[in-house]
Structures are given as structure tokens and as C-alpha cells.
Amino acid sequence: MGFAGLLNVTVDSLSLAYQNLSVQLIVYLIVFTIVLVVIIILNRPVNIIRDFSRTDVNLNRLNQPGCFPNGWIGVCESQYLKDNEIKRFDFCGHRIILLRSSSSSSSSGSSLGKPYALDAFCPHLGADFSVGGKIVKKCETDCIRCPFHGWVFRANDGLCLEVPYAKDKKPPNGVKVKVWKCLEMNGFIYVWHHSEGEDPTWTPNIIDHITTKKWKYFGRTEHLVNCLLQEIPENGPDFAHLNEVHAPSFMWGGKIKENNNILIDSISHRWESTWQKGASNDSHKAILSLKSMTFLFGFKLAELEFDRLEQIGPAIVNLFFCFNLFGIRLEGCYVQSVISLAINKQKIIHHLYMEPNWMSSIVAQFLLRAEAIMLERDIQIWSNKIYLNNPKLVKEEKQIAMFRRWYSQFFSSSKEPQYKFEDLW
Numbered sequence: 001m002g003f004a005g006l007l008n009v010t011v012d013s014l015s016l017a018y019q020n021l022s023v024q025l026i027v028y029l030i031v032f033t034i035v036l037v038v039i040i041i042l043n044r045p046v047n048i049i050r051d052f053s054r055t056d057v058n059l060n061r062l063n064q065p066g067c068f069p070n071g072w073i074g075v076c077e078s079q080y081l082k083d084n085e086i087k088r089f090d091f092c093g094h095r096i097i098l099l100r101s102s103s104s105s106s107s108s109g110s111s112l113g114k115p116y117a118l119d120a121f122c123p124h125l126g127a128d129f130s131v132g133g134k135i136v137k138k139c140e141t142d143c144i145r146c147p148f149h150g151w152v153f154r155a156n157d158g159l160c161l162e163v164p165y166a167k168d169k170k171p172p173n174g175v176k177v178k179v180w181k182c183l184e185m186n187g188f189i190y191v192w193h194h195s196e197g198e199d200p201t202w203t204p205n206i207i208d209h210i211t212t213k214k215w216k217y218f219g220r221t222e223h224l225v226n227c228l229l230q231e232i233p234e235n236g237p238d239f240a241h242l243n244e245v246h247a248p249s250f251m252w253g254g255k256i257k258e259n260n261n262i263l264i265d266s267i268s269h270r271w272e273s274t275w276q277k278g279a280s281n282d283s284h285k286a287i288l289s290l291k292s293m294t295f296l297f298g299f300k301l302a303e304l305e306f307d308r309l310e311q312i313g314p315a316i317v318n319l320f321f322c323f324n325l326f327g328i329r330l331e332g333c334y335v336q337s338v339i340s341l342a343i344n345k346q347k348i349i350h351h352l353y354m355e356p357n358w359m360s361s362i363v364a365q366f367l368l369r370a371e372a373i374m375l376e377r378d379i380q381i382w383s384n385k386i387y388l389n390n391p392k393l394v395k396e397e398k399q400i401a402m403f404r405r406w407y408s409q410f411f412s413s414s415k416e417p418q419y420k421f422e423d424l425w
């Protein structure tokens, strides 16, 4: 082979190597892009929003309690009220505003400013503060300035401090806008509702791992549903529904299955649960245990036992879990909050927090979707059922009767629904 031939072979080999390298480079680039996209998706908090509320709600709900329960209601998620922001909310038959001071004035050390809750309407001529109102400072205190005529009200007690066009800017004596007690914890701003205006007798628990950020926020689900608030936590003691509504695997989706199907029946969940009211010094709480077993053709595949499930007052549930998956510990909790938009229209919010590790990002995506699927099955029942004051229960369901007795503490005595049950125990 002459020099020219040798040169040709070398050029051919180089060009082949170059082509191989290009193909490899393209493959690497594709794989890298896919991995990058997956990482980005896994690191973005999930946000599932579904509206199951109906416009044709005219069911016979005449027996329903005609009032809202008393307690702390998670009116707003902390992440949706920024510093210097004013937002309007409907809850428990009232229209209120939440406003947040700038974080520089927060004494709590929180990265966000202090929240305040006030009636939405100005006592002067009824303007809605959330439509153009401003957060201002007077004598170092947070105030709201009405967009209509500029009256200024102190945020912490609602007192009118200034009427811009009155002599010496002096307001009429004692003019106030109603202030609602509120507190912020666990990713929510809770507002105290009491039909008779009584003060809080309890507060929700702070979840330390959320406050200290040991657990990371992985996302939320939001569902709108037509039912009474009470019917949602009543699911807790209703063990019998678990093995009907939630027996088919979550893989089959959120629609309640109407027909038997061998494929659907082949993989299923079985549930065990208990419910008991809290101790006398924690009477606003109830504690549940919940165990789920997954079966494939009758053989147990997996078992998941939730650590602790707490119902706190009429509208808050915290569900703690800790389990091992392939030797990796997964710990966290769901925080559930129900906001009564009207007597029979509720907004259900779930937040998921978990201890962060490489697997929790993947598992969180699954947990939030599985939870939404199971919840949507309940919602189909809730949105179409009626509320029965005196349901016909069997002895084995005495937990439902116990729950109703427990829950009746959240209604003011003058309006307390009268539950009558046979003596079941």
C-alpha cells in the first residue's frame, strides 16, 4: 500500500470514528436532556386542581345543619398570600380579607410578613378593601387604607385612625372594622370562626418538621365539592366505605367502578381502620389508625400502615406516614384543610410534605396522584348524596355515631343539630 492508500485508510478510519463519536454524542445529549427534564418535573411541586361542584344542587338537604361549625378554618394557603398583598375570601358565610404586612416588619422571624384577617367591607360606605385597598403604616403599625374615600383602619384591632378629609383627619369615635383571629402554621393561614363570636378554646398543632423545613413541600391538590363540611371528616370513622369505594386499585382511576371486571378485581386494596375521640384535654381531636393492604389475585403484595391520622377540630386533618421502600425511609405527612365556601360547597386542599431524598421526589408524585384518585371516588359519593340526620346504622358502625357526637361539639349549642341514635353500645 502506497502512501496515498495509507492516507485514505487513515482518513476513512477517522471519519468512521468521527461518525461513531457524533452518534454517541447525540445519544448522550438525548439521554442527558431526558434526565434533565425528569429532574425538573420531579422537583416542581405538583398542583392538581379539580372542580366537582355542581350547578344543579337542589337535593333534599332540608335536614342538614343550617349553620357552619366553629373552629379554625384554613382559609388561605401561606404561599398564596405574598407580602403587601390583600386578598378576599368567602368562608363560613362571611366575606373577609387577608392582608400580609411586609416581612421586614415581621417580629416572628418568619420569611413572610404577619397576616391579618378583617371583614371585607369598609364600615364607612361598604367598599370592598380587596378592590384597590392599600397596606400603609401609621405610627409603625400595619393599617389598611380603603380605596373608596381613603379612611385608614388599624389591621390588628380594626380601629379607624384617619379620615383624610375630616377636621384634623379625626375619625368618628370608635369606628371599627371587624377583625378575625388568625394564625399561620403548617403552610396555612387559619381563621377562627364561631357563630356566636366566642374566642378560641384550642389551637391547631404546629408540625415541627414543616416549620423547621426538615420536610419539603412536594405539592398540593385542590378539589371543589358539594356536600356539608361534616360529611368529609365523617369518612374517617366510616370503615365500611373503605372496602367498597377504595377497594379497586388506584390504578383504575378516580371514577367509581360500576361493573365487576376480572382485571379490575385482580388487584385490589383492603383496608382496616379505627376511630376514637381525643382525651378530655384534647377533646377537639380525634385519632384514627389506617392500614392498607394491596392484593394481586388474592396474594398480599404490600402493606402500608399510616403512623397517625389526626382530625383536629371540624376542618383539619393531619396524616403522618413513615415507611421503607427498597430500604429507603420515606417519612412525611399530608395536611388536609377544608374551607366551607357555602353550607354545601367545600374546597378540600391537601399539601404533601416529605423528608427530601432522591426517592421522595418520585414517590411524592405518586402519592399526590394516588390520594387525588381515592379522594375523587369519595367526592362522587359526597356530591350526590343527601345528609341524613338519623341514619340507620348497624352495631358495627357505632364509630359513625360516636363521630357525630364528637363533631356536634363544633356547633353552637343554640343551633346544635340533634342527633338521635338507637343505643348502639
Ligand code: FES
Binding pocket: 122, 123, 124, 125, 126, 127, 146, 147, 148, 149, 150, 151
Ligand atoms: S367606603 Fe371606605 S372610605 Fe368610604
Ligand SMILES: [Fe+2]
Binding pocket: 235, 241, 242, 245, 246, 374, 378
Ligand atoms: Fe374515603
